[in-house]
Amino acid sequence: MYTPKTFNFGALDGISPKQLEVHVKLYEGYVKFLNTLDDTIVDLMKDSEKNAYALGEVNRRRGFEFDGMRMHEHYFAQWEGNASPISGNLEDALAKQYGSYEAWEAQFKAVGMTRGIGWAVLYYDPTGKRFHNAFLGDHEVGQLTGIPVILALDMWEHAYMVDYLPAEKKKYVDAFFKNLNGNVVEERFHGS
Ligand SMILES: [Fe+2]
Numbered sequence: 001m002y003t004p005k006t007f008n009f010g011a012l013d014g015i016s017p018k019q020l021e022v023h024v025k026l027y028e029g030y031v032k033f034l035n036t037l038d039d040t041i042v043d044l045m046k047d048s049e050k051n052a053y054a055l056g057e058v059n060r061r062r063g064f065e066f067d068g069m070r071m072h073e074h075y076f077a078q079w080e081g082n083a084s085p086i087s088g089n090l091e092d093a094l095a096k097q098y099g100s101y102e103a104w105e106a107q108f109k110a111v112g113m114t115r116g117i118g119w120a121v122l123y124y125d126p127t128g129k130r131f132h133n134a135f136l137g138d139h140e141v142g143q144l145t146g147i148p149v150i151l152a153l154d155m156w157e158h159a160y161m162v163d164y165l166p167a168e169k170k171k172y173v174d175a176f177f178k179n180l181n182g183n184v185v186e187e188r189f190h191g192s
Pocket of ligand 1: 023026072154156158159
């Protein structure tokens, strides 16, 4: 069983308390449904032959619910504590690979502007010693196997629709960066 995490947000600039409230509620839904799925699988396995179709559908949903849970935990944690820019070793390493920190940020924001719902994610591959900017469909489609998430930007409309119109999502992306606690992101890089 998983338990929803709680997050301590200060006053964010450009992201309202109402927006955070409805979004955290949605996150709690992923945790709840992941737990429900696991209970359902145990029940269906009592007659796996009869329940083969239902089992297949339930198993298919696990990645959506699990990644929906975990990606939101990455996302909300980035807004805890004081806002600060990405700096130190992470800034240097991004600048080295992308030419400048600004070049990386521009590319990451462009990934965020991809049409459709999903996530813009910065990963670091410790084996290849390279960063990857990736777009995920839903929460799980396109995840890069086995390498840590360094930065996660939710690009579902539910992430900003209380504060912004769909056509204004660039403003939401700017607000995301403005409120980012760079220390949280740097710690993920150091731990990778
Ligand atoms: Fe979300």
